[in-house]
Amino acid sequence: xxxxxxxxxxxxxxxxxxxxxxxxxxxxxxxxxxxxxxxxxxxxxxxxxxxxxxxxxxxxxxxxxxxxxxxxxxxxxxxxxxxxxxxxxxxxxxxxxxxxxxxxxxxxxxxxxxxxxxxxxxxxxxxxxxxxxxxxxxxxxxxxxxxxxxxxxxxxxxxxxxxxxxxxxxxxxxxxxxxxxxxxxxxxxxxxxxxxxxxxxxxxxxxxxxxxxxxxxxxxxxxxxxxxxxxxxxxxxxxxxxxxxxxxxxxxxxxxxxxxxxxxxxxxxxxxxxxxxxxxxxxxxxxxxxxxxxxxxxxxxxxxx
Amino acid sequence: xxxxxxxxxxxxxxxxxxxxxxxxxxxxxxxxxxxxxxxxxxxxxxxxxxxxxxxxxxxxxxxxxxxxxxxxxxxxxxxxxxxxxxxxxxxxxxxxxxxxxxxxxxxxxxxxxxxxxxxxxxxxxxxxxxxxxxxxxxxxxxxxxxxxxxxxxxxxxxxxxxxxxxxxxxxxxx
Ligand code: SF4
Ligand code: SF4
Ligand code: SF4
Numbered sequence: 004x005x006x007x008x009x010x011x012x013x014x015x016x017x018x019x020x021x022x023x024x025x026x027x028x029x030x031x032x033x034x035x036x037x038x039x040x041x042x043x044x045x046x047x048x049x050x051x052x053x054x055x056x057x058x059x060x061x062x063x064x065x066x067x068x069x070x071x072x073x074x075x076x077x078x079x080x081x082x083x084x085x086x087x088x089x090x091x092x093x094x095x096x097x098x099x100x101x102x103x104x105x106x107x108x109x110x111x112x113x114x115x116x117x118x119x120x121x122x123x124x125x126x127x128x129x130x131x132x133x134x135x136x137x138x139x140x141x142x143x144x145x146x147x148x149x150x151x152x153x154x155x156x157x158x159x160x161x162x163x164x165x166x167x168x169x170x171x172x173x174x175x176x177x178x179x180x181x182x183x184x185x186x187x188x189x190x191x192x193x194x195x196x197x198x199x200x201x202x203x204x205x206x207x208x209x210x211x212x213x214x215x216x217x218x219x220x221x222x223x224x225x226x227x228x229x230x231x232x233x234x235x236x237x238x239x240x241x242x243x244x245x246x247x248x249x250x251x252x253x254x255x256x257x258x259x260x261x262x263x264x265x266x267x268x269x270x271x272x273x274x275x276x277x278x279x280x281x282x283x284x285x286x287x288x289x290x291x292x293x294x295x296x297x298x299x300x301x302x303x304x305x306x307x308x
Numbered sequence: 309x310x311x312x313x314x315x316x317x318x319x320x321x322x323x324x325x326x327x328x329x330x331x332x333x334x335x336x337x338x339x340x341x342x343x344x345x346x347x348x349x350x351x352x353x354x355x356x357x358x359x360x361x362x363x364x365x366x367x368x369x370x371x372x373x374x375x376x377x378x379x380x381x382x383x384x385x386x387x388x389x390x391x392x393x394x395x396x397x398x399x400x401x402x403x404x405x406x407x408x409x410x411x412x413x414x415x416x417x418x419x420x421x422x423x424x425x426x427x428x429x430x431x432x433x434x435x436x437x438x439x440x441x442x443x444x445x446x447x448x449x450x451x452x453x454x455x456x457x458x459x460x461x462x463x464x465x466x467x468x469x470x471x472x473x474x475x476x477x478x479x480x481x482x
Contacts, residue, residue: 049430051437053449058463072465074449184410191408194449195437196430200408205416209424216383 036115040134041181042203042235043190044210045108047247048220049197052079052093052106056189056198060091060110063176063188082248085110087161090173091189098242105240107247108189108198110173111136111157112227113235118258122152127170133182134203134235135175145169154231154253175235203235210239232257337361343432346405349459353452363443370435371397387421403428 058073060066067088071078079095091110098105117136120128127143130136149170150158158170176187185191186200199206210225226244227234231253238249245251339358344350364370372381396402404412407427416423426434440447460466 049434055463061464062462068470069464070470072469073463074465186408194429194433196407196426196434199424201413201416205413205423212424 036203036233036235037130037132037134038204039132040115040203040235041175041200042113042134042206042237043187044199044201044206044225044237044239046197046199046213046239047105047107048239048241049195050093050106050108051195051197052076052095053194054078054093055192055194056108057089057091057093059188059192060173061089063179064090064174066090079106085157085159085172087159087171090171094248096247098246100242102241105242105247107238107240107249109155109248110189110236111175112155113173113175114231114257115233115235116231116257118152118154118231119149119158121258122148124148131177131182133175133177135177135181137174137177138170138172140169143170152258154250154258203233203237206237210237213239226251229255231255344453347453348456349462350453350455353454369439399431400428403431405429 054073054076057069061069061073069089078092082094083089083092085092091108093106093108096105096107113130113134113136115130117128117130119138120130120136123138123143124146125142125144127138127140128136128149129138145160147158147160147170150156150160158172161169161171175181176185176189180187187198190198190200199209201209207225207228210228214221214223214225220241222240222243224240224244226238226240226249227236232255238244238247240247240249243251337357339356340354341357342352343355345352360370361367372384403426405428406412407425407430425431436452437447439445446452455463455466457467461468464470
């Protein structure tokens with residue numbers, strides 16, 4: 004994890020994500036991700052929107068009771084996003100080809116080079132060799148830089164937990180399953196195998212083979228193979244990715260490349276850091292005081308370790 | 309999620325053999341197959357095999373390259389014009405119940421063609437639901453599977469429907 008060391012101590016604000024195109028002069032060789040990284044291939048042509056994966060995640064991660072049953076399809080009337088109470092949500096998309104709608108599950112994509120990780124100045128995040136991007140709630144100060152940095156808007160901020168992780172997201176079931184070599188709960192329950200678990204490098208081959216063998220079924224692209232330097236969750240679709248709510252403007256450069264350019268500004272950031280930190284801290288503490296009448300006793304994955 | 313073994317042919321099966329020429333003689337054909345017997349979330353149910361044979365008349369729609377029928381999928385024909393696994397008839401003979409175990413993933417040789425064989429559960433749900441949608445048959449989860457109490461709890465449905473007020477401040481904070 005050289006790059007992370009490289010960045011250690013460098014204080015990067017979320018502003019890094021909004022900088023211009025990366026400068027090639029900063030390139031330090033391409034990090035292809037861990038060779039044994041696992042992943043999940045989401046084949047949206049198979050998904051029927053049954054939401055079983057949402058239910059499985061809720062139980063596996065001890066998340067609070069949902070507001071609606073997991074077999075209620077009225078949720079598809081709006082585009083939902085992940086929250087601190089739902090690490091994964093399935094959305095429905097009307098596609099331009101006039102065929103039946105597509106469903107897509109979303110959760111953290113477990114990037115090869117996670118922007119959340121590189122943006123976190125207390126090093127709360129870890130990319131494990133199995134490919135999971137996990138975080139240590141004990142050191143998270145709730146500054147929410149990772150929320151800004153994540154190109155997929157995944158980490159959610161918990162207003163309700165007075166202690167422990169204040170940022171919450173999918174951990175690829177690392178603590179309960181992945182590290183024991185078992186597939187994530189959402190994968191295991193999926194009735195249609197819309198979710199295929201395996202080595203990331205095998206999944207890319209499988210994805211391309213599905214496209215080759217049944218070209219009528221797929222748009223010829225695996226989202227996540229190259230986007231942002233590659234992600235552990237990969238998506239196949241009948242239509243271009245943007246039609247199922249996947250951002251195609253993210254490019255193939257990991258956010259870290261933008262960060263590299265930003266490093267030129269680090270001394271300045273260092274100087275203003277104490278003020279920034281105090282600001283973040285106040286923000287975090289202030290928000291903690293709000294809305295914690297709703298208690299969430301799930302200790303999260305740290306409690307399960 | 310498991311099919312029971314094929315049991316001895318009854319009178320019904322003999323009738324079917326007469327009615328459906330596609331069935332090769334000598335294989336015993338079950339009238340019903342109990343599915344989902346391993347699940348905690350759903351009650352087992354009897355799949356009406358006999359009725360499906362009557363409607364479909366052609367085994368290979370489901371048992372693709374088995375039961376003595378010729379390979380039909382053009383993709384399979386490329387290699388299996390004359391060499392199909394005609395002896396294996398039951399779904400679980402090829403489709404794994406536990407496709408993502410560490411052992412199964414390790415065995416996944418990228419040089420093998422049949423790396424992407426769907427699991428037993430997926431093979432059924434893809435075949436069944438896709439065909440039911442096409443033929444306007446029932447295709448909702450509970451049209452086939454009745455949920456157990458545990459299943460209702462899992463889906464927060466039935467007697468476990470959430471009654472809570474929307475959690476205050478329970479939005480994502482964006
Ligand atoms: S999707 Fe967002 S939260 Fe998940 S690893 Fe990538 S940057 Fe981090
Ligand atoms: S991998 Fe685990 S934590 Fe992530 S969405 Fe699936 S069940 Fe939830
Ligand atoms: S369990 Fe599978 S088929 Fe059902 S909504 Fe989730 S991904 Fe789609």
